[in-house]
Amino acid sequence: MTGEYVHWENVPTRWKDNDVYGHVNNVVHYSLMDTVINEWMIRTAGFDPASSEAIGLCVESHCAYKAEVSFPDAIRVGLRVGKLGRSSVRWEIGMFRASDDVLIAEGHFVHVFVDRHARRPVEIAGRVRAEMEKLLRP
Known part of the structure; x- marks a missing residue:
């Protein structure tokens, strides 16, 4: 299952991520x-959220929780593009406990790229699109 993701980030959990039940709270998964x-958009695709003419707005998100994780566990986050449209992208994310590769959550975000000022959909183009194409799932 981990082979289905193209880009990976390792993220440490923090003490404050645990809730009163002793596991990482659900809002942390979305974060x-x-x-x-x-981070991928900025570092890999060259996206500048402060000055880009087009911005990505989240129009849909989902997370399915599969197993618990707790501080001080680290989380391996896998990223891929499930669908790339003219102005939208569906990001698919898998979160795995780093110590044993157990799937802890799967989710997706859908971004629609819009003109920063007019807030009307615009085509995903140039380097951003080229880099997204590299993340399309096999």
């Missing part, structure tokens, strides 16, 4: 997905 996607 990790958002962080890994945006």
Whole structure:
């Protein structure tokens, strides 16, 4: 299952990530997905969220929880593109406990790229699109 993802980030959990039940709270999973996607966009695809003419707005998100994880576990986050449209992209994310590769959660985000000012859909083009194409799942 880990072979289905193209890009990987290892993320340590933090003490504050645990909730009163002793496991990483569900909101942390969403934060990790958002962080890994945006870090990839900035570092790999050259996206500048502060000045780009087009921005990606999240129009859909989902997370299915499969197993618990707790501080001080690290989480391996796998990223791929499930679908790449003209102005939208469906990111697919797998989160695995680093110590034993157990799947802890699977999720997706759908971003629609829009003009920063008009907020109307625009084509995903150039380097950003070229890099996204490299993440399309095999």
